[in-house]
Amino acid sequence: MNWDDFAKWGAKFADWAKSYHETIRDRPVRAQVAPGEVFNALPVTPPDTGTDMEEIFADFERIVMPGITHWQHPRFFAYFPTNATPPTVLADYMIANLSAQCMLWQTSPAATEMETRVLDWLRQGMGLPEGFHGVIQDSASGATLAAVLTMREKALGWAGNIEGLPGQKPLRIYASSEVHTSIDRAIWISGIGQDNLIRIPIAGAQRGMDPAALDAAIRADLDAGMVPAGVILCVGGTGTGATDPIADCIAVAKKHGLYVHVDAAWAGNAMICPEFRPLWDGVEHADSLVFNPYKWIGGQFDGSVHFVRSPEDLTRTLAISPEYLKTHGKDGIINYSEWSVPLGRRFRALKLWFLIRSYGLDGLRGRIRNHVAWSRELHDRLAREPDFEIVTPPMWSLWTFRYAPEGAEDLDALNLRLVNAINDDGRIYLTQTRVDGALAIRFQAGHFDATREDVMMAYDVICEIARGLR
Template sequence: MNHDDLNGWAKRAADWVRDYHAGLRDRPVRAQVAPGALLAALPSEAPEAAEPMERIFADFERLIPGATTHWQHPRFFAYFPANASPASMLAEQLANGIAANGMIWQGSPAATELELAMMGWLRGALGLPEGFAGTIHDTATTATLSAVLTMRERALAWRGLEDGLAGGPVLRLYASAQCHSSIDKAARLAGIGQRNLVKVAVADDLSMDPEALGRAIAEDRAAGHVPCGVIFCAGGTGVGAFDRIADCLPHCEGLPTHVDAAWAGSAMVCPEFRGLWAGAERCDSIVFNPHKWMGAQFDCSVQFLRDPAAQVNTLGLRPEYLRTLEGEDVTNFNEWTVPLGRRFRALKLWFVLRAYGLEGVRAKVRDHVAWSEALCERLRGMPGVEITSEPRLSLFSFALGDDAATEALLTAVNREGRVYLTQTRHAGRFVIRVSVGSWDCTEADVMEVAEAVERLR
């Protein structure tokens, strides 16, 4: 296959994508296949000789869509959305064609400087102070790991990078149990250890208890441990918990702080929702995922930093072969992140923010929040259905009388395939989450959840 062949096949692929999206409502949302079914249909070895693209594309159409859970389906209400707006898909096509590695400015000035510009656009869109700078990671897991590694090194005066952690002090990290498992993973991978991630008690509204945080830090210091940072939850994955960040900050005793707003951060384009994360603008690091609710397709996770110097001191490494001859004052974003290689992710943000405008993004978020609340009220009115957590933005949960009945309902709903829902445990119960946020969903799509519950409970 050469570039002339690509031209024709790219047009055919674009037609396929158009038809795929047009027909998504006719497909079951979740893949209706057994584990191993696709693997069994594939040859066990790669072909020795080139195969014609007609055959490859035909096999794609025959095998792949039916074994796919359709994340762009307008009735995908599981996990959190991973939206891919048409403008983002177009930008990704162009970025894939350019195929630049934006590891340093010299390797792709456009990738670096467009990223700088988009971080400024998003900072303003979310109402953050002008002093914040930002960078794009693949996912919030990587951004949070970067923040935790930086907390570790600040606590060790950057000795861990050279000396390692053996024989050093016990470092302690603080978060609530409502935070995402990526915080646990970061504590493990950063060498802090699961046992030293302190899960601070929460209040009835599931927000971190400020006084409990202060006590935990004081007790650790008295025990000879070294507190290194606090991580706040702004829109927890389970049921959408928000820490009262502003109330907690006075109890942090000067420790560096990171806000996990992976899902909910996109909603802060709407000024009326910013009270949910009040205090975030005073934290050292914030992560949010435009690929969840802003239409910039996976992967695209933005980390804002009050002062990037500490993270660059932690993650930056500049061997001679990566020095920029134009000067050392240019931004090389690989020094802000864990990977050296970096995709041209800023291009899709540029396309999305221009193609829909901030008002277009705000309209999506506001609709999803309103439809989620309306669905919640409809379910609340059904006999035997209990709302187990109230809507936080566009996320809420519900259950039937006992765990077995709730699990049976979830299984039946997903087997039927008209909508896709997932579960969590909340207050000791098995509950069903509803997360509204699909880019192309309508109010009618959202109300399909209630209709499925009525049919199948």
């Protein structure tokens, strides 16, 4: 393909994208293929000669599209969405076209300086104080790993990267049972070890960490000669929207001199709306926090916003500067590769710049408020149905329920049948979780272009298919 062909196909791809989003409601939300179907449709050996784009695109439609679960579907109520908005799709197009490697200021000054400015816009929009500084990580997992590594280094007096962990006293990290599994992975990768991730009991309707139990666990570890290193708090956990009492837990952590990281990967988006901020009161005293703009405000995967109070601690943990990565003759610059685990960096800030300028914070706030209101309306309707029970109440736009008709014996099996039948039906997509050991079905609304009608359709589908199981 040459650049003349590229221009022709670029126009065709744009038309295809427009049609895809305009007709997406006609498609089943979850892919309906059987395991191995796509794999077996692909040739066993690679082509030795080039293929015409007409044939490649025809095969894309024939082979790829049937195997796609449509994360851009307005009735995607599973997990959390990865919203693709028109301005961010165009921005991603430009990011790919420029293909800039934005690891250093000098390798693309615009990328570095835009990242600094746009993340400060988000800091202001979320009501965070000026003491926070932002960096875009590849994912919330990457941000959490960076936070855990910083906890490790601070607790070891900055000796871990040099001396390693053998011979050191065991480090301890504290989190509730509701945190995302990315925390477990960060503990593994950092070398701290799964046995040193201490699960603190939860309490209350928000299923948050018990501050008194946190304090007792830290004291017990100190008495046992271990080294408490940090606390990871949760705002809007994936399973049920669990949210720790941030202020009280940070007060305990700071009393013991521990680093605090807040995982608000989904619910952090809602904090651009002032009325939701009481749910994370005290967050201004955290050492770092992360949220994923693509999960709610349309920031387009990938790219997670990681705010830190002390960039110096982060760069002391992660920065390494051989001569070929040094920028000479320039003062006051930021090299964001020193704030991240990967050296390579895409121009992700461009997506956020296009997004915020296109919709404004008020436009983004309106969508979040609608999703919360519609989700709670659906919750109230289903709660009035005699065969259903609410398991956990709404946290923002996320809640869980269970089908529990009179006389049913194995509710776990019944609800697993229900969620599978709903997803096989294709009109909506839901996922399950476990609450206190029992299976429950999750619902969350968060697709950028969802309407009230999309959300209310879930009521009809859930009730229809549940009663069909009898």
